[in-house]
Amino acid sequence: MSEVGEYIRDVVTGVKSLLKGMKVTGHYISHPSEIVTQQYPENRETLQMFDRFRGEVVLLHDENNEHKCTGCSACEIACPNGTIRIVSNQIVNEAGKKQKIIDTFVYNLAMCTFCNLCIKACPTDAIVMAQNFEHATFERTELVKILNRPGSKIMEGVEEKSTD
Amino acid sequence: MQDFSLLTRAIHDNLSSHLSPTLTQVTEMVIVAVCFLTFFALTGMIMVYVERKVCALFQQRLGPMRVGPWGLAQSFADFIKLLFKEPLMTRQADSFIFNLAPFIIIISSFMAIAVIPFAKGLQALDFDIGIFYVTAVSSIGVVSILLAGWSSSNKYSLIGAIRSGAQVLSYEISIGLSLLTIVMLSGTLQFSTIIQSQANGWWIFKGHLPVIFAFIIYVIAGTAETNRGPFDIAEAESELTAGFHTEYSGIKFSFFFLAEYINMFIISAIAATVFLGGWMPFHMGSWDAFNGIMDFIPPLAWFVLKVGGIMFLMMWFRWTFPRLRIDQLLTLEWKYLMPLSILNVVFTAFIVVSGWHF
Numbered sequence: 377m378s379e380v381g382e383y384i385r386d387v388v389t390g391v392k393s394l395l396k397g398m399k400v401t402g403h404y405i406s407h408p409s410e411i412v413t414q415q416y417p418e419n420r421e422t423l424q425m426f427d428r429f430r431g432e433v434v435l436l437h438d439e440n441n442e443h444k445c446t447g448c449s450a451c452e453i454a455c456p457n458g459t460i461r462i463v464s465n466q467i468v469n470e471a472g473k474k475q476k477i478i479d480t481f482v483y484n485l486a487m488c489t490f491c492n493l494c495i496k497a498c499p500t501d502a503i504v505m506a507q508n509f510e511h512a513t514f515e516r517t518e519l520v521k522i523l524n525r526p527g528s529k530i531m532e533g534v535e536e537k538s539t540d
Numbered sequence: 541m542q543d544f545s546l547l548t549r550a551i552h553d554n555l556s557s558h559l560s561p562t563l564t565q566v567t568e569m570v571i572v573a574v575c576f577l578t579f580f581a582l583t584g585m586i587m588v589y590v591e592r593k594v595c596a597l598f599q600q601r602l603g604p605m606r607v608g609p610w611g612l613a614q615s616f617a618d619f620i621k622l623l624f625k626e627p628l629m630t631r632q633a634d635s636f637i638f639n640l641a642p643f644i645i646i647i648s649s650f651m652a653i654a655v656i657p658f659a660k661g662l663q664a665l666d667f668d669i670g671i672f673y674v675t676a677v678s679s680i681g682v683v684s685i686l687l688a689g690w691s692s693s694n695k696y697s698l699i700g701a702i703r704s705g706a707q708v709l710s711y712e713i714s715i716g717l718s719l720l721t722i723v724m725l726s727g728t729l730q731f732s733t734i735i736q737s738q739a740n741g742w743w744i745f746k747g748h749l750p751v752i753f754a755f756i757i758y759v760i761a762g763t764a765e766t767n768r769g770p771f772d773i774a775e776a777e778s779e780l781t782a783g784f785h786t787e788y789s790g791i792k793f794s795f796f797f798l799a800e801y802i803n804m805f806i807i808s809a810i811a812a813t814v815f816l817g818g819w820m821p822f823h824m825g826s827w828d829a830f831n832g833i834m835d836f837i838p839p840l841a842w843f844v845l846k847v848g849g850i851m852f853l854m855m856w857f858r859w860t861f862p863r864l865r866i867d868q869l870l871t872l873e874w875k876y877l878m879p880l881s882i883l884n885v886v887f888t889a890f891i892v893v894s895g896w897h898f
Contacts, residue, residue, distance in 0.1 A: 394860075411600050
């Protein structure tokens with residue numbers, strides 16, 4: 377008798393689990409507003425990427441054309457495949473102390489694996505991952521980018537904070 | 541639109557007034573064949589589009605959107621692409637059987653569709669053994685699958701074909717037994733008489749419990765019969781590339797592809813005819829106003845609506861359930877569906893003898 381009971385229980389639980397699955401897909405088909413597909417070229421103007429999407433590395437500049445990079449090369453050391461190269465200069469600042477500033481922040485997009493290690497390594501949060509993804513170019517050399525803008529300089533007080 | 545027998549009678553009278561009886565017969569056969577061929581091509585294309593859209597919606601996608609508005613011309617584009625593809629063949633393939641197999645599967649569905657009553661008077665053949673005939677000819681399709689798998693000289697094709705053979709042979713039993721309940725209730729094998737017996741209510745309402753069980757068993761076994769998911773082990777993409785039609789390309793592949801959808805249509809059409817009253821409108825007891833409105837909808841629309849509903853259910857199964865292993869598939873049939881349907885037949889016999897159906 378227990379075998380018959382087990383047999384019936386098998387059938388009932390099987391049907392119940394199948395109905396549970398059908399409920400999920402039934403919810404999907406009856407809620408077309410939850411569709412995740414993006415009609416990409418058409419919605420290019422309104423497309424919102426996700427917060428954690430890693431498009432490319434950018435050096436943040438404020439409205440005075442100032443950035444927070446101290447040229448410490450932590451990102452260059454952290455990078456596993458030599459994507460970042462930092463050329464730095466030694467200058468003497470107003471206080472008469474020797475200071476290291478960046479000359480060029482070279483970023484080779486073609487070699488980047490978007491692993492995010494450089495952003496984690498940066499002590500001053502000068503670099504972030506941008507959200508754009510349209511990186512196609514006709515020349516490979518266009519993928520080697522200089523991230524610091526011409527004439528930009530380091531923000532006041534960043535150096536002191538980072539050495540604390 | 542209410543009665544197609546007027547139209548068919550007019551065509552028949554017109555033809556026989558000009559031609560000899562033999563020629564009339566031949567001309568009518570050709571007309572019917574051309575109608576069915578057009579129907580096959582159109583239904584196939586529409587169903588492929590609907591299937592892709594429904595599948596996409598079940599998976600929170602949009603489906604084809606690029607060819608035409610809402611991707612409506614996608615099926616035509618695919619059809620043209622398939623027509624122009626090169627028909628390839630493996631070197632060791634048995635070329636005669638290899639080329640024959642796609643035609644057998646199409647002929648099998650062609651023979652089965654002949655007895656489907658689409659609307660009042662719109663039925664090519666009205667045998668007095670209609671159900672028996674349709675179960676017999678629809679299982680010829682498996683011969684084609686076995687031949688295709690055997691002649692391809694490909695391991696995947698052969699495994700897929702043998703699996704399909706085991707599957708279809710097993711599930712035929714459940715299909716037959718579930719149809720038998722309706723045969724017992726209506727006392728006939730003829731499709732037109734079965735539909736007439738449902739004029740005062742569909743069998744699924746009149747026959748209550750045993751018919752509801754039979755309907756569930758029929759839909760499960762019918763899904764297996766068409767080699768569709770979750771029973772698509774014959775073509776199991778992840779293990780057998782494409783199963784029995786791995787080596788087929790171009791127009792011969794599209795025959796198999798078309799036959800899958802036509803068989804799905806036939807299985808749904810039989811379910812709609814036998815359990816849901818075919819082209820009979822839905823009536824509610826003595827609500828005369830409601831019944832009048834239901835009568836106003838043409839029978840063909842009722843038929844299409846019912847068939848579409850069952851096909852949607854089969855698509856729902858396909859895009860929800862995980863694929864069964866071959867041993868699970870045979871266990872489901874031989875240990876669950878077949879004993880349950882035999883019990884159901886006995887139960888139905890009891891109901892019929894006691895007269896407990898409506």
